[in-house]
Amino acid sequence: MISTRVAQRYTRALFELAEDAGQLVEVGSDLQELSRVIQTDESLRTALLSPLLTRSARGQVMAALLDTAQPLPLVARFLVVLLDARKLSCLPDIVTEYQRRADERSGRVHGEAVSALPLADADVADLAKALSSALQKEVLLAPRQDPAVLGGVVAQVGNLVFDGSLRTQLQRMKDNLIKG
DSSP: OHHHHHHHHHHHHHHHHHHHHTOHHHHHHHHHHHHHHHHHOHHHHHHHHOTTSOHHHHHHHHHHHHHHHOOOHHHHHHHHHHHHTTOGGGHHHHHHHHHHHHHHHHTEEEEEEEESSOOOHHHHHHHHHHHHHHHTSEEEEEEEEOGGGOSEEEEEETTEEEEEEHHHHHHHHHHHHHHO
């Protein structure tokens, strides 16, 4: 919880600076790529986060990373600030929060389409288009398989659930038969 609040504060500041510079997409892309590099390279992550290394040594490691990656100056300065404040461990949460803010700003929402059998890409695209039309936002759907659905599709976008599953329809029929 504390990590999330810290991530929100740092993200808010970075997002405002990126927006002022007109670099929302570019900053997000650089931030995501550098986070991926740090998270996948065990020795790099250890060097940047280790309390056993001096601040100067961690700074040299960060300088080498930034020299190699060549991110936007805003992203480079941001990562140095995180490193100096010992908040670099929050970077994955910051990337997630940044993406959420960027999606919100551009009118995009993420969702999930759950079905018993794998959905074809065209079906996912059609469902996303229909939901986009209904919600007046661009909906990006990730398909997922769950045999408990039995048939049909359950789409969840944010806190909205569109349930067209066979399981729910059977449950409604059962409830109606019991009520009489």
